[in-house]
Amino acid sequence: MTGTTTKENFKIQILQGIPKELPVKKTYPENTNRAPKRRDILSLEEKKLAIRNALRYFPTDWHETLSKEFSEELNTLGRIYMYRFKPNYPLHARPIDAYPANTAQAASIMIMIQNNLDPMVAQHPEELITYGGNGAVFQNWAQYIITMQYLAIMTAEQTLHIYSGHPMGLFPSSKDAPRVVVTNGMMVPNYSKQDDWEKYNALGVTQYGQMTAGSYMYIGPQGIVHGTTITILNAFRKILKSEECAKGKIFLTSGLGGMSGAQPKAGNIAGCITICVEVNKAAAEKRYQQGWVNELLEDLDQLTKRAKQAKERNETVSLAFIGNIIEVWEKFDQENIFIHLGSDQTSLHNPWSGGYYPAGLTFEESNHLMRTKPAEFKQKVQASLRRQVSAINRHTAKGTYFFDYGNAFLLEASRAGADIMTGNGKDFRYPSYVQDILGPMCFDYGFGPFRWVCTSGDPSDLQKSDDIALGIMEEMLVTAPSEIRQQMQDNIKWIKEAESNNLVVGSQARILYADAEGRTKIAEAFNEAIKSGEITAPIVLGRDHHDVGGTDSPFRETSNIYDGSRFTADMAIQNVIGDSFRCATWVSIHNGGGVGWGEVINGGFGLVLDGTNDASRRLKSLLFYDVNNGISRRSWARNKEAMYAIRREMARTPQLKVTLPNIVEDDLLENLFK
Numbered sequence: 138m139t140g141t142t143t144k145e146n147f148k149i150q151i152l153q154g155i156p157k158e159l160p161v162k163k164t165y166p167e168n169t170n171r172a173p174k175r176r177d178i179l180s181l182e183e184k185k186l187a188i189r190n191a192l193r194y195f196p197t198d199w200h201e202t203l204s205k206e207f208s209e210e211l212n213t214l215g216r217i218y219m220y221r222f223k224p225n226y227p228l229h230a231r232p233i234d235a236y237p238a239n240t241a242q243a244a245s246i247m248i249m250i251q252n253n254l255d256p257m258v259a260q261h262p263e264e265l266i267t268y269g270g271n272g273a274v275f276q277n278w279a280q281y282i283i284t285m286q287y288l289a290i291m292t293a294e295q296t297l298h299i300y301s302g303h304p305m306g307l308f309p310s311s312k313d314a315p316r317v318v319v320t321n322g323m324m325v326p327n328y329s330k331q332d333d334w335e336k337y338n339a340l341g342v343t344q345y346g347q348m349t350a351g352s353y354m355y356i357g358p359q360g361i362v363h364g365t366t367i368t369i370l371n372a373f374r375k376i377l378k379s380e381e382c383a384k385g386k387i388f389l390t391s392g393l394g395g396m397s398g399a400q401p402k403a404g405n406i407a408g409c410i411t412i413c414v415e416v417n418k419a420a421a422e423k424r425y426q427q428g429w430v431n432e433l434l435e436d437l438d439q440l441t442k443r444a445k446q447a448k449e450r451n452e453t454v455s456l457a458f459i460g461n462i463i464e465v466w467e468k469f470d471q472e473n474i475f476i477h478l479g480s481d482q483t484s485l486h487n488p489w490s491g492g493y494y495p496a497g498l499t500f501e502e503s504n505h506l507m508r509t510k511p512a513e514f515k516q517k518v519q520a521s522l523r524r525q526v527s528a529i530n531r532h533t534a535k536g537t538y539f540f541d542y543g544n545a546f547l548l549e550a551s552r553a554g555a556d557i558m559t560g561n562g563k564d565f566r567y568p569s570y571v572q573d574i575l576g577p578m579c580f581d582y583g584f585g586p587f588r589w590v591c592t593s594g595d596p597s598d599l600q601k602s603d604d605i606a607l608g609i610m611e612e613m614l615v616t617a618p619s620e621i622r623q624q625m626q627d628n629i630k631w632i633k634e635a636e637s638n639n640l641v642v643g644s645q646a647r648i649l650y651a652d653a654e655g656r657t658k659i660a661e662a663f664n665e666a667i668k669s670g671e672i673t674a675p676i677v678l679g680r681d682h683h684d685v686g687g688t689d690s691p692f693r694e695t696s697n698i699y700d701g702s703r704f705t706a707d708m709a710i711q712n713v714i715g716d717s718f719r720c721a722t723w724v725s726i727h728n729g730g731g732v733g734w735g736e737v738i739n740g741g742f743g744l745v746l747d748g749t750n751d752a753s754r755r756l757k758s759l760l761f762y763d764v765n766n767g768i769s770r771r772s773w774a775r776n777k778e779a780m781y782a783i784r785r786e787m788a789r790t791p792q793l794k795v796t797l798p799n800i801v802e803d804d805l806l807e808n809l810f811k
């Protein structure tokens with residue numbers, strides 16, 4: 138097929154939606170990273186309901202064939218993915234003009250969806266999982282096909298409503314309304330336990346969207362490399378003297394998976410010795426082959442020797458060790474190897490289905506046990522968590538700084554009965570990275586993971602956008618107050634080195650941390666550059682949900698909220714509603730993501746800049762609210778950095794009037810209730 142007909146064929150396939158003829162049954166591709174078999178949780182009656190639910194996407198004369206196929210998928214994989222309907226064209230972000238669409242907004246969303254399913258980007262592309270083991274873009278291929286068709290035919294006055302991957306339909310709206318509204322995993326609160334996800338996902342009525350998977354905003358590993366670099370840099374700043382640097386200092390952690398795999402690369406940028414322990418040999422080897430980690434070791438004695446040597450030589454290096462993280466915490470304690478920074482990035486948001494591998498079993502033995510004897514597996518996970526915490530406690534007694542990296546480590550360890558609580562029995566011994574690092578240093582000042590994607594797919598557009606962003610950041614630095622200078626300097630360095638660090642995987646995307654003023658100025662300059670033709674096609678703006686105001690998550694994003702409101706989710710809901718009438722191109726709100734089902738409500742947006750005056754109006758209103766909603770809540774919670782930031786914003790923006798807290802003297806409370 139020639140290039141032109143391939144392109145035309147792609148458009149025809151998108152426009153037809155569910156094919157007219159039943160496609161040929163597919164054989165599963167070899168050597169792809171397949172999602173693990175999910176728990177067989179449905180009763181016989183519920184399995185029938187799951188099949189009935191799946192078949193409603195298809196004409197009745199296909200039902201007999203498909204019912205057998207779908208029941209086989211359900212029995213062998215625990216879910217119905219509808220592999221037969223996976224399109225034959227390759228899935229990746231194409232240049233915007235490759236898409237059949239009536240608006241640049243709809244075509245941009247199609248780019249973002251396809252990028253999230255690109256095998257170069259997605260963790261389990263066959264099962265429509267982008268990252269985190271269960272972060273789904275859609276539940277099945279029928280939902281993908283129908284969504285793409287709706288986007289292709291929608292006008293600028295329609296909105297597509299997506300319920301946990303299911304495209305409910307196109308509804309009349311207006312030009313300023315979002316083109317797409319996404320909800321993922323929204324449950325009636327009493328039905329938000331881990332087993333509820335397993336059950337209702339198997340029934341095909343909900344999904345786990347993680348944060349940026351189910352909102353089409355994942356941009357490959359770059360986002361997480363940046364966030365991890367900022368975290369490690371600032372963690373070292375907390376514990377080192379101003380004249381010291383990270384060289385020759387050990388950062389011990391675990392996981393070389395989807396996001397955790399960024400740790401060694403980020404550690405190298407921060408300049409330390411990163412030791413990253415991974416139980417899955419294939420995952421460790423993949424990161425090694427990709428050049429994301431410098432050395433791969435399999436023998437614990439060799440690792441010990443190499444760690445001592447790297448310390449002596451004051452090296453910056455990353456070492457991957459294939460084994461269980463518990464072994465390394467224990468061995469380094471016995472060998473008295475001092476660890477400056479410690480953390481953990483096993484997938485404890487998903488502890489019973491492969492997120493955390495207990496000590497004493499091989500990877501394969503664990504996989505078998507979790508399927509065949511889930512109760513026994515759970516006991517082993519909990520015993521291992523107790524053991525891991527005990528080893529960590531011995532290190533922290535010697536001076537190691539340990540922090541939870543947003544994977545529910547402290548939460549699950551506490552549930553396992555590990556010695557992880559302080560004397561009051563209520564607080565954890567260790568902070569989360571948001572409590573100590575990202576919260577006070579970034580989020581409370583409004584700095585968060587702003588990102589953009591060049592829809593031309595042209596690297597030179599990305600280069601131009603980098604230059605524009607750099608110019609603006611440098612200009613802002615000249616007058617920036619001391620409180621935020623460090624953040625700006627880190628991000629200027631990041632954007633200067635971004636191209637040479639070769640971080641693009643999938644779409645032409647960039648991330649940097651900026652506050653509301655920075656985000657707005659950069660976005661305005663992009664819009665002008667698109668208008669003038671300097672940048673050749675629209676740019677999609679967005680952010681990670683892991684940000685200043687999009688996420689209520691008591692053990693992560695809002696773990697540094699101390700007025701009791703961290704278990705509420707008003708901020709995330711206000712944010713998604715506020716962003717939506719401030720003309721986001723799409724909005725999303727999710728249950729689950731990072732820390733687990735029922736543990737977080739998180740939301741985000743996408744905004745397409747097309748060089749028009751409308752785009753300029755939208756970006757100012759949206760970006761301002763999106764960040765300042767979060768700062769105002771953080772300020773109301775009496776976070777001093779946020780109180781400073783919101784006062785500064787009110788001085789800049791007379792129309793902003795935020796309720797400020799009055800601070801109560803401690804002495805006053807001391808004498809009450811005696």
Ligand SMILES: NC(=O)c1ccc[n+]([C@@H]2O[C@H](COP(=O)([O-])OP(=O)(O)OC[C@H]3O[C@@H](n4cnc5c(N)ncnc54)[C@H](O)[C@@H]3O)[C@@H](O)[C@H]2O)c1
Binds near residue numbers: 415417545
């Ligand atoms: N706060 C953040 O910004 C942030 C960033 C990244 C990741 N996270 C969280 O970190 C976790 C990891 O994310 P991911 O995408 O890398 O998940 P992942 O499942 O792809 O990777 C986790 C890895 O840990 C390994 N592992 C599990 N138990 C182990 C053990 N006992 N010893 C050694 N290795 C073990 C697994 O084999 C797996 O490869 C998730 O819970 C995620 O939500 C948070």
